[in-house]
Amino acid sequence: MNYQPGVGALLNEAKGAPRHLAVVRITHWLIAAAVLGLTASGIAILVAHPRLYWGETGAVGTDSLVDLPIPFIIGLSPWNRPIHFFFAWLLVLTALTYVAGGWATQHFRKDLLPAKTDLNWHSISGVISHHLRWKRIRADEAGSYNVVQQLTYLAVVFVLFPAIVWTGLAMSPGVTAVFPAVATTVGGHQSVRTLHFVVAALLVLFVVVHIAMLFLVGFTSHVRAMITGRMPGERRSR
Amino acid sequence: MSGLLTRRGLVTAGVATVAGAAGVGAAVQLAGRYGLIPPDRAGILGVGESLTYSAQRLLISNQALAREFPRSDISRIAPVNGPAPKDETYRRLLAGSFKDWRLTVDGMVATPLSFSLEQLKNLPRDTHINLHSCEEGWSYVAEWTGVRLSSVLEMVKPRSDARYVVFVPFANPNQHTGIVRALWDSLDMADALHPQTLLAYAMNGDALPADHGAPVRLRVARQLGYKNTKYLSRLILTDSMDRFGKRAGSRSAEGGNAWYGGI
Numbered sequence: 001m002n003y004q005p006g007v008g009a010l011l012n013e014a015k016g017a018p019r020h021l022a023v024v025r026i027t028h029w030l031i032a033a034a035v036l037g038l039t040a041s042g043i044a045i046l047v048a049h050p051r052l053y054w055g056e057t058g059a060v061g062t063d064s065l066v067d068l069p070i071p072f073i074i075g076l077s078p079w080n081r082p083i084h085f086f087f088a089w090l091l092v093l094t095a096l097t098y099v100a101g102g103w104a105t106q107h108f109r110k111d112l113l114p115a116k117t118d119l120n121w122h123s124i125s126g127v128i129s130h131h132l133r134w135k136r137i138r139a140d141e142a143g144s145y146n147v148v149q150q151l152t153y154l155a156v157v158f159v160l161f162p163a164i165v166w167t168g169l170a171m172s173p174g175v176t177a178v179f180p181a182v183a184t185t186v187g188g189h190q191s192v193r194t195l196h197f198v199v200a201a202l203l204v205l206f207v208v209v210h211i212a213m214l215f216l217v218g219f220t221s222h223v224r225a226m227i228t229g230r231m232p233g234e235r236r237s238r
Numbered sequence: 239m240s241g242l243l244t245r246r247g248l249v250t251a252g253v254a255t256v257a258g259a260a261g262v263g264a265a266v267q268l269a270g271r272y273g274l275i276p277p278d279r280a281g282i283l284g285v286g287e288s289l290t291y292s293a294q295r296l297l298i299s300n301q302a303l304a305r306e307f308p309r310s311d312i313s314r315i316a317p318v319n320g321p322a323p324k325d326e327t328y329r330r331l332l333a334g335s336f337k338d339w340r341l342t343v344d345g346m347v348a349t350p351l352s353f354s355l356e357q358l359k360n361l362p363r364d365t366h367i368n369l370h371s372c373e374e375g376w377s378y379v380a381e382w383t384g385v386r387l388s389s390v391l392e393m394v395k396p397r398s399d400a401r402y403v404v405f406v407p408f409a410n411p412n413q414h415t416g417i418v419r420a421l422w423d424s425l426d427m428a429d430a431l432h433p434q435t436l437l438a439y440a441m442n443g444d445a446l447p448a449d450h451g452a453p454v455r456l457r458v459a460r461q462l463g464y465k466n467t468k469y470l471s472r473l474i475l476t477d478s479m480d481r482f483g484k485r486a487g488s489r490s491a492e493g494g495n496a497w498y499g500g501i
Contacts, residue, residue, distance in 0.1 A: 045373075045375075046375070048373075049374045049375030049376055051375075056311065056369060056377065057313045057378050058376060058377060059313075059315050059316075059378055060317065061315040061317070062313075062315055074374070074414055077374060078490070078493050078494030078495045081496060081501075082278075082494065082495075082496055083283060085283075085287065085290055085496070085501065086285065086286035088286070089289045171371075173461055173462060173499075173500055174294045174461070174500030174501065175294075176304070176305060177298065177302040177303060177304045177500075178297070178302045184305075189369055189371055189377050193375060
């Protein structure tokens with residue numbers, strides 16, 4: 001079938017289906033909670049040793065890759081580690097539910113997979129320049145994701161989240177006893193720690209832009225749509 | 239609103255909730271029977287700790303080996319958290335090259351024994367070069383020589399119901415707060431009997447330096463740095479960590495760190 005962008009969403013709307021599927025809504029908020037918890041506890045763990053290295057080893061007194069401009073604060077790390085793992089489990093189990101649900105409901109194909117006709121520089125630069133010129137998004141357009149949104153969401157779901165879990169697991173001495181390659185392929189224990197920080201920073205950047213865009217298009221209505229499935233005024237068909 | 243709440247929806251949700259709760263209950267019972275629930279299981283954070291510990295114990299073979307490194311990878315700098323004890327007893331033992339030091343191994347064993355440093359050194363020795371990674375974030379590679387904990391346990395003959403080895407050290411000061419505490423810890427039998435788990439008395443070819451845990455420290459290569467108990471004085475075998483401290487399995491778990499440091 002020749003796929004058209006946003007057609008799935010528009011067809012769903014025509015049938016009275018929600019803008020966001022139930023599985024997407026529920027997992028969205030669980031993942032939001034997990035990301036918040038992981039970011040807060042992650043910062044608390046980071047400040048115990050705010051230096052980043054490359055390779056297997058690194059400590060005060062050895063050369064670092066980056067000395068982050070934050071002070072060393074030791075006392076926070078212990079309690080925040082179990083908090084980090086609690087939210088890591090919430091994230092992983094919810095993400096698996098989301099991927100299984102997204103697959104079963106064809107969410108990825110209908111909502112996130114860009115149309116072949118959109119996958120060119122002209123379309124992508126069009127969306128970017130549109131945004132850079134602060135043009136208001138027309139209501140009919142906002143019913144589906146544009147190609148830049150689609151590519152961003154796909155990258156977050158299928159690149160950044162797997163990468164943050166990979167680099168997290170690769171710091172585990174238990175895991176590397178069985179799968180040493182998860183650490184050695186990217187340079188070693190300190191390298192995966194550094195990459196964990198970089199990927200986390202990219203995820204935080206995504207969240208900041210994601211929330212900023214909500215304010216631009218209408219925070220309340222879009223948050224409401226992610227809770228109830230519908231924008232104000234959208235009706236469920238009988 | 240009639241579309242949101244339907245009788246069928248309520249019944250389905252109710253059945254799913256009951257089935258889910260029963261499933262979780264059964265899983266917890268089963269995990270407990272197979273020793274997959276860690277001592278620091280209490281509270282909401284215990285859920286994450288239990289998931290991590292049982293996932294690793296189920297997916298990681300007891301024989302899986304931590305990475306070994308060539309001698310050329312040994313780090314120049316090996317930082318220390320928790321310097322050597324300052325009390326009179328430890329100072330006297332250190333000054334006498336630990337000739338009067340004994341390591342008592344007792345608890346749920348058939349033959350409680352007490353070892354001098356010389357006796358430990360005369361047991362079959364084993365050397366490993368691996369990564370010591372601190373939960374704070376730093377890491378170093380060092381060479382450790384000692385006797386396998388499994389060799390010592392073989393001599394004392396643990397009872398079949400013994401599940402943990404408790405490591406009791408001399409109390410030492412915290413490097414930041416100066417508070418003096420015995421940082422006791424424990425391992426399950428999987429890591430206690432692991433071929434890379436050593437009672438180490440030498441580091442990088444020399445006698446173990448005082449600040450690194452002299453005369454003998456634990457080396458558990460598949461767990462984080464804080465699990466490698468220093469300044470050992472006694473090992474106790476037990477079937478339950480509920481008899482020790484605040485029932486979290488270790489002093490560091492009482493302070494927030496995970497009891498299972500293979501994370």
